[in-house]
Amino acid sequence: MGVADPMGAVRRLLDLRHRGRAEDLPHALLEAAPLLGVDELAVLLVDYEQIALWPLRGTPPDGGEHDVDRTTAGQAFRHAQPRHDEDDPDGPALWLPLLHGAERLGVLKVSAKEAPDRALRDDLRTIAALVAELIASRRFYGDAVEHTKRRLPMQLAAEIIWNQLPPLTFAANDTVVTAVLEPCYDVGGDAFDYAANGDLLHVALFDTVGHGIDASALATLTLNTYRNARRSGLSLTDTYRSIDKWIRAQYPGSFVTALLTELDTATGVYQRISAGHPAELLLRDGRPMPSPPVPTALPLGLGHMRSRPPGVNEVQLEPGDALVLYTDGVTEARDADGNDFGLDRLTQFMAGAMAGNTPAAEIMRRLIRTIVSYENDDLRDDASAALIQWRPRRG
Template structure:
């Protein structure tokens, strides 16, 4: 089969000389190196409901739904999909590390040859990295992912967020946020420094610009405290101070956590937030204690410093955190989505062994459907997993199905 290494090297040298608009043509020019006639990039839209083609000159493709197509199955399962109708194409997940971006459509007379999968995956990893690297220099990639106009409040929040998914051999954190185009109050962040994984999930009061500007202050003060080396209690106190200083009549609920990926020791502060849920062996064990502090911005109402809850996780344990927009989502007849429905959904997804990011995508879809596609509040959820090498879950939920080792130069 073709030499993907040669195509990868050529793309890495050539792509930085152009803008984001040039990527489709460059990717197509790399097709012959792996025995393909066409390669088309599809990117997931913000709602992760559709795959949208990034087309070069002369190519015509339709937008594809994720839930009912082979392309969507490649995105959801993170596995290469071969056309079953005799078509000469295969679909390859586009991953940056563990972050799902979309899929590659590779048209080749050898599409049914298993030997094509390895070079296709290698090329897909390169293309995904180029998309991320070139995205800041133009708007074509950003605009392609938008199926509706984005409000300014949502623009602010999406500009704050890290990638939705991050994983190592020991830990994974993945999150999802809805609605995509008019969010304002929810935001999350995480960072791995040495063996310490720090996570924060925040729900600011209000909606629109006021909520998103408060979210911007909260997440940046969180990052500043973390980067200044403050411990968990002082981090919460610092955020509280800045909220009270700049927005004296507002507040934010929060979960602040630190997980030692060597030992599984989890330390957490719950500042007026819904309680996180501990899952073990695919089932909910209990809700973690909370709140252990007042919402951020209201700390002056108590003389007590934030209390830290400590939990020793077992290998394979998961922590599910969420904002009240998940559980308080109301159906047309006034029925809440609720914690029981949330846990039932998560149990079934875990039993089906879905990749964790796919569980999150489907969870938010279920919440949106429950409200007849009209969310009354932001709905955000986050999964934190600890899976040391001795754990049976010490894999990347098929996310390691990225590139094989580079093909050596011929």
Template sequence: MTGAMQAVRDLVEALHHARPEDLPAVASRVATGLGALDIALFLVDYGQVELLPLAGEDGVVGEPVRIDGTLAGRAYTSGEPVRAGTPDGERIWVPVISGADRLGVLAAHLSSPPDDDAEFVRDLRALAAAFAGIVATRRTYGDALERTRRRLPMQLAAEIIWNQLPPLTFATPDAAVAAILEPCYDVGGDAFDYAINDCVLHVVVFDAVGHGIAASALTSLAISAYRNARRCGLDLVDTYRSVDKWVHAQHPEDYVTAVLGELDITTGTYRKISAGHPEELLLRDGRLVRTLTAPTALPLGLGYLGDPIPLVAEERLEPGDALLLYTDGVIEARTEDGEQFGVDRLVECVTKALADQLRPAETMRRMVRTLLAHQRDQLQDDATALLLTWTPAAGV
């Protein structure tokens, strides 16, 4: 049995009854099987600014590592191992990724180069994948992982929203979704969701009226109603009508704007209802092709005021196309002297990252860092964006 296989077996056996805070001790135990001095697990914070070391049962916490400008951060952003010499050996950082969702990095410390370098790196990546699965599943069993990821106290409204959301990133061979949500510790009315069913990728972005607990409660209802309609097999029109009905019934004085979209990943056909929401941006070959039709229906909760059958707009994508869905808080973010972030700056951020061949998740991380810098990290409104890319594996 190879050292890697023994390490993975030890990992699985040790985790049958392990708590989240036991992961550092388990990692140290596994390090021996790989011939490393130690292995440390770093988790990304909610704002994707720092990589934060997971504290063990003894409560000892290492130093956080900034993502931008560090070797560990390069492993996180690139998705590839990064290594460097140290005074007492070598350190290798390996990304910890669950599916396409970036969770952090694994840092292995070696006293001397391994006998088979390539094999050792492959073993580390396999171990990082095992830890990714563990982190993704164990986060609901205790609070250690959640506490580690928080650089600031999370407000209750944001807690409600984050508990409803899927991972920020998802990918198949044919399509990918990457989203951001800010201010991550104080968001209230914005949210997103997605799901893949057969050949249809469902996406939605919500923006509820108001702020704080009231807005998060309204958004939470909209997400649940949307998922219920989708899981009942309703089409776009009936999904809109179902969510609209529940929002109006439970919050008769309020409303939610939204884009409800469906992408056929085999043909590239994108169908959507824009419920009082800003238009999506269609990006192709590093430039903005056009904005899509919007709105096509009244906001959710106000549907009773208009046509009972909302308009479904359709767009045929080309391989490599990207659609950017966003809430108005993105383009309306202002500097102190009132200059808006605007659509042009948004397009510039995203197209530059795509031209640099960055992965969708890193494209969105950099975009939100630029957005926050524009408003000096003090957003006046929730800002959510979702990038949907279509890259058919076999062509069409």
């Protein structure tokens, strides 16, 4: 398989950095394919529910979606590893994951009559990395990415929340943070945030009272007050006080439960405030460990009702430990007989999922699909969760 001009393909794609939209990417890939000696390059993005992969809007006539759980394309997405498919209906295809940092965006389809050799595979991985960067940087200059990812109309409350959130998955300092939220198109009260500053990882999970526009507005204030406090260098205690003050001033009578956490990724020291929120699940070698007591403070917005400062718990993590933060919509999901999903099922699921080498983001995708299925695809409440894995390299 001859490679005509791989750098020419890179240059063609780089043309989109300064002028171009996400919807211009399919045409650029069409022009880049022959420069790499392949027949086709096509982008498929995962939808909001992470159920299927869909051709990026602007792609020439395509074969439709690829199920994440049942196709070779989905396998490449799930494991974030290349997969080759000799039995693709359109001919042999190589599927490459599209990763923006640790965030899984979708897959790049490479169609060719012959399997690419090692040198071409290396070039194609570079192309896939560049495509992921272009999608991440150009998505805000048009709606092609959103049109591709949305398979149902999105309610305004959910629109507001999704536009406030960071990427679902992040990795740095040998630590991974990944989160999920459902129902994707109607979420309004749950939110999360994180940031890595030096060795300190900040993670927060919020569950606001109510639903709809009012809840999303309250969540927006909460998220941005949290960021303001964090960026001002406030401690966990003062961060709690700042958010509590602003919620009480702007939404008197409302409240937000929360876990405000900090992990020193150099030492494994984990600190947190539980503002009326369920305790996180701590897993060590696949076994549940005792969690710090909850709550340590009243929900945000109600802190003035207690004179003493919020309590801060501290836990010394061990390498390989995992923390699962969740809202009550996870454990209180009910089946047709009215049985709660419960903490025991959550613990069993997480312990089983983490027994193998499944990527953290895939564990959480499977968790939220399990929760939705348990409640017969009709969640009564927002269900959100975040996983923190601390895996420092020994020595």
